[in-house]
Amino acid sequence: MASETSGTAKDAGTTASQGAAAPGGGGSVRVDSWIWSVRLVKTRSAGAAACKGGHVKVNGTSVKPAYALHVGDEVRLRQPGGRERLVVVKRLIRKRVGAPVAVECYVDNSPPPPPRDVVAPVGVRDRGTGRPTKRDRRDLERLRGLFGQGPAPENPAGGPRPR
Numbered sequence: 001m002a003s004e005t006s007g008t009a010k011d012a013g014t015t016a017s018q019g020a021a022a023p024g025g026g027g028s029v030r031v032d033s034w035i036w037s038v039r040l041v042k043t044r045s046a047g048a049a050a051c052k053g054g055h056v057k058v059n060g061t062s063v064k065p066a067y068a069l070h071v072g073d074e075v076r077l078r079q080p081g082g083r084e085r086l087v088v089v090k091r092l093i094r095k096r097v098g099a100p101v102a103v104e105c106y107v108d109n110s111p112p113p114p115p116r117d118v119v120a121p122v123g124v125r126d127r128g129t130g131r132p133t134k135r136d137r138r139d140l141e142r143l144r145g146l147f148g149q150g151p152a153p154e155n156p157a158g159g160p161r162p163r
């Protein structure tokens with residue numbers, strides 16, 4: 001019986017926390033607060049900065065941080081790195097909640113992120129090999145294409161290269 005009581009209290013606590021996060025009375029929430037609550041940005045101030053910078057659009061219109069968001073609105077957020085998130089509001093919350101609950105508050109219609117190119121970096125030396133020699137430096141420059149294949153260009157006047 002004790003396990004039944006604790007189980008129901010635990011379930012009631014979960015729903016109470018979800019209810020506390022929901023807006024009371026009014027049917028709107030600030031857009032900067034909502035994108036922070038559903039974990040689209042790390043901080044609320046970052047959400048406000050994104051709104052001020054024109055990176056947040058609601059139903060195709062750039063909005064200020066205090067814009068009143070309603071259920072059914074389409075939020076488009078341009079994130080650092082060029083990725084764009086497109087979400088439709090399913091539920092309004094004011095407080096930041098856990099990731100599983102946050103995912104239930106919106107429908108994600110974002111395009112998939114572009115695939116990462118798996119390419120070895122050109123001209124990276126192994127750690128601990130020390131300072132590159134003159135020969136190593138020239139090899140790295142040749143790999144990077146800084147000076148081309150041949151020797152460095154000479155003086156067009158025909159004399160020795162200036163040093």
